[in-house]
Amino acid sequence: xxxxxxxxxxxxxxxxxxxxxxxxxxxxxxxxxxxxxxxxxxxxxxxxxxxxxxxxxxxxxxxxxxxxxxxxxxxxxxxxxxxxxxxxxxxxxxxxxxxxxxxxxxxxxxxxxxxxxxxxxxxxxxxxxxxxxxxxxxxxxxxxxxxxxxxxxxxxxxxxxxxxxxxxxxxxxxxxxxxxxxxxxxxxxxxxxxxxxxxxxxxxxxxxxxxxxxxxxxxxxxxxxxxxxxxxxxxxxxxxxxxx
Amino acid sequence: xxxxxxxxxxxxxxxxxxxxxxxxxxxxxxxxxxxxxxxxxxxxxxxxxxxxxxxxxxxxxxxxxxxxxxxxxxxxxxxxxxxxxxxxxxxxxxxxxxxxxxxxxxxxxxxxxxxxxxxxxxxxxxxxxxxxxxxxxxxxxxxxxxxxxxxxxxxxxxxxxxxxxxxxxxxxxxxxxxxxxxxxxxxxxxxxxxxxxxxxxxxxxxxxxxxxxxxxxxxxxxxxxxxxxxxxxxxxxxxxxxxxxxxxxxxxxxxxxxxxxxxxxxxxxxxxxxxxxxxxxxxxxxxxxxxxxxxxxxxxxxxxxxxxxxxxxxxxxxxxxxxxxxxxxxxxxxxxxxxxxxxxxxxxxxxxxxxxxxxxxxxxxxxxxxxxxxxxxxxxxxxxxxxxxxxxxxxxxxxxxxxxxxxxxxxxxxxxxxxxxxxxxxxxxxxxxxxxxxxxxxxxxxxxxxxxxxxxxxx
Numbered sequence: 001x002x003x004x005x006x007x008x009x010x011x012x013x014x015x016x017x018x019x020x021x022x023x024x025x026x027x028x029x030x031x032x033x034x035x036x037x038x039x040x041x042x043x044x045x046x047x048x049x050x051x052x053x054x055x056x057x058x059x060x061x062x063x064x065x066x067x068x069x070x071x072x073x074x075x076x077x078x079x080x081x082x083x084x085x086x087x088x089x090x091x092x093x094x095x096x097x098x099x100x101x102x103x104x105x106x107x108x109x110x111x112x113x114x115x116x117x118x119x120x121x122x123x124x125x126x127x128x129x130x131x132x133x134x135x136x137x138x139x140x141x142x143x144x145x146x147x148x149x150x151x152x153x154x155x156x157x158x159x160x161x162x163x164x165x166x167x168x169x170x171x172x173x174x175x176x177x178x179x180x181x182x183x184x185x186x187x188x189x190x191x192x193x194x195x196x197x198x199x200x201x202x203x204x205x206x207x208x209x210x211x212x213x214x215x216x217x218x219x220x221x222x223x224x225x226x227x228x229x230x231x232x233x234x235x236x237x238x239x240x241x242x243x244x
Numbered sequence: 245x246x247x248x249x250x251x252x253x254x255x256x257x258x259x260x261x262x263x264x265x266x267x268x269x270x271x272x273x274x275x276x277x278x279x280x281x282x283x284x285x286x287x288x289x290x291x292x293x294x295x296x297x298x299x300x301x302x303x304x305x306x307x308x309x310x311x312x313x314x315x316x317x318x319x320x321x322x323x324x325x326x327x328x329x330x331x332x333x334x335x336x337x338x339x340x341x342x343x344x345x346x347x348x349x350x351x352x353x354x355x356x357x358x359x360x361x362x363x364x365x366x367x368x369x370x371x372x373x374x375x376x377x378x379x380x381x382x383x384x385x386x387x388x389x390x391x392x393x394x395x396x397x398x399x400x401x402x403x404x405x406x407x408x409x410x411x412x413x414x415x416x417x418x419x420x421x422x423x424x425x426x427x428x429x430x431x432x433x434x435x436x437x438x439x440x441x442x443x444x445x446x447x448x449x450x451x452x453x454x455x456x457x458x459x460x461x462x463x464x465x466x467x468x469x470x471x472x473x474x475x476x477x478x479x480x481x482x483x484x485x486x487x488x489x490x491x492x493x494x495x496x497x498x499x500x501x502x503x504x505x506x507x508x509x510x511x512x513x514x515x516x517x518x519x520x521x522x523x524x525x526x527x528x529x530x531x532x533x534x535x536x537x538x539x540x541x542x543x544x545x546x547x548x549x550x551x552x553x554x555x556x557x558x559x560x561x562x563x564x565x566x567x568x569x570x571x572x573x574x575x576x577x578x579x580x581x582x583x584x585x586x587x588x589x590x591x592x593x594x595x596x597x598x599x600x601x602x603x604x605x606x607x608x609x610x611x612x613x614x615x616x617x618x619x620x621x622x623x624x625x626x627x628x629x630x631x632x633x634x635x636x637x638x639x640x641x642x643x644x645x646x647x648x649x650x651x652x653x654x655x656x657x658x659x660x661x662x663x664x665x666x667x668x669x670x671x672x673x674x675x676x677x678x679x680x681x682x683x684x685x686x687x688x689x690x691x692x693x694x695x696x697x698x699x700x701x702x703x
Contacts, residue, residue: 054282054285054286057281057285058278058282061274061277061278061281062274062278065269065274065277065278066267066268066269066274067269069268069269069273069274070265070267070268070269072268073266073268074265079268080356081354081356082268083273083276083277083280083354084354084356086277087277087280087281087284090277090281091281091284091285094281094285124319127319144266144268145265145266146258146264146265146266147263147264147265147266147267149261149263149264150258150261150263150264150265151257151261151264153257154256154257154258154261154264155264157256157257157258158256158258158264158265161256180256180259181258181265183259
């Protein structure tokens with residue numbers, strides 16, 4: 001069976017004893033890294049030798065990269081700049097590891113950095129749009145958001161929801177996306193948004209109301225698809241309030 | 245409407261389809277970002293994180309209103325300034341400004357266009373997904389290699405260097421002052437000179453090359469796509485140029501240049517000789533064998549990289565005479581100084597083995613001359629080893645490492661190479677052992693916090 005990932009990397013000025021370490025111990029240390037918890041990796045990244053730090057950084061990165069990529073892409077609604085966001089988030093996280101108090105919470109801490117970064121970008125682009133400047137914001141890239149396995153209905157719904165989300169304030173948009181697209185629970189959403197549970201509930205509720213009002217549901221209450229002409233009745237039946 | 249009223253819970257199809265949402269974390273993307281991160285992490289602290297990223301995590305919520313006001317004001321001023329300058333769309337310009345010796349070895353653009361300053365002046369703008377390597381150039385020449393994508397090189401105002409070479413496959417475009425846009429299309433490249441002039445040399449063209457002026461465009465073959473004994477392809481053509489204007493050594497009839505431009509996919513049949521493929525796969529011995537089966541006409545091979553490959557193959561087969569003949573063609577050929585220096589070094593080694601001391605002295609002197617003052621040669625070789633290691637081409641790593649040891653016995657990369665080789669050995673040992681050690685996946689499902697969770701409106 002062929003090896004999958006090379007994971008070869010270079011380290012500047014590695015300590016001599018590391019260079020001379022027996023091969024077997026190097027291998028076992030690599031395997032041990034994979035089995036370490038986040039708290040141990042964070043400790044190693046803080047206090048280890050330069051080689052250990054790099055290995056710990058890589059282990060943390062590879063463990064949580066998928067989470068960060070998906071988080072950023074789903075908040076943005078496109079993959080534009082996602083790599084830059086994730087790169088910057090990890091860099092900032094690694095640079096501030098000393099500030100992390102709960103070592104086991106690296107993932108949610110990293111997530112909050114990604115969310116914060118995305119929030120800044122969304123707010124910036126929203127301001128730009130208000131002033132009629134620059135780009136009109138990242139378009140919703142439904143092909144980037146959905147997989148090939150997604151049903152046409154799911155694709156249509158996601159496209160519509162993201163189009164609505166784009167008109168919402170960044171905080172509300174992020175909270176709703178984390179809750180209903182990413183599927184985090186309320187506490188996880190609050191942690192990622194770096195705000196209280198009450199605040200995140202408020203944000204989600206605001207976004208939810210707006211989406212309820214404007215979302216065109218193509219299904220009736222029994223789950224059957226509705227034609228466009230029926231949506232008014234269906235919509236009015238479930239509309240609970242104004243949005244904006 | 246009161247906020248306490250529970251909202252109707254919308255049900256979406258995607259929530260019932262676990263695979264509806266795309267997984268954005270492809271292995272390539274993860275590796276790509278890690279390589280960027282790794283470079284940043286291992287760089288000096290002062291250069292590592294831009295100031296904008298140095299702030300700790302988001303500030304406490306009590307400080308936010310005043311901060312938001314200040315930030316809002318600053319943003320307003322910034323936006324007004326931006327508006328005043330009337331710039332609609334501009335690519336991202338990387339800071340800080342260029343420093344000759346610290347300029348990056350790889351220029352890359354991810355999802356947005358990027359503009360990098362070039363050492364010695366000028367800029368290079370990359371379209372999304374483009375990669376350009378900085379390789380060595382002779383003397384004061386900056387040499388770049390367009391690995392993929394599209395780049396615009398502008399050398400206007402550059403004073404610290406004579407010219408810029410842009411390599412695309414086996415073609416080379418040289419410009420002294422001006423700007424040009426070039427796109428890598430696989431077997432061909434599309435070149436447009438915006439201003440100034442550019443000289444194009446292709447793997448099949450003559451040594452003189454073709455000179456393009458402002459607004460000239462050309463589609464350039466960038467690799468040998470025919471079998472060894474096939475007639476060579478044409479030099480690049482300028483649209484509108486007549487057939488007789490081009491320097492076609494083969495005298496074969498070519499299709500219209502415009503046709504070629506309109507349909508790049510139809511321009512060249514992608515037939516790469518088997519021995520070249522073997523070269524690309526670092527199977528040098530096989531390359532020599534296949535080359536011999538294909539006629540073995542060494543005089544027809546002009547590419548220094550291919551010659552080096554054949555020389556390495558002869559060396560692997562312990563055929564010192566043939567290896568020497570091949571390396572001598574590189575040394576006396578038109579390759580870069582780096583390639584010629586490496587070939588000279590190989591010749592030193594071969595002639596040492598053959599006991600021909602006068603040739604040893606001659607090529608040692610030539611090697612010293614070709615390597616003289618080339619501050620980046622060690623760095624470039626180190627970089628090459630790095631990239632081969634990342635691609636897990638163990639043979640190439642070992643060979644290049646050996647070259648590095650010979651060429652730069654006190655080089656700064658020696659220690660790194662030692663560690664790299666140790667890692668390589670460890671990995672090979674690991675792969676030979678049980679696979680369970682490293683086959684463990686990075687499963688780390690996002691742990692759900694168990695809490696009694698009401699609907700958002702249920703508080």
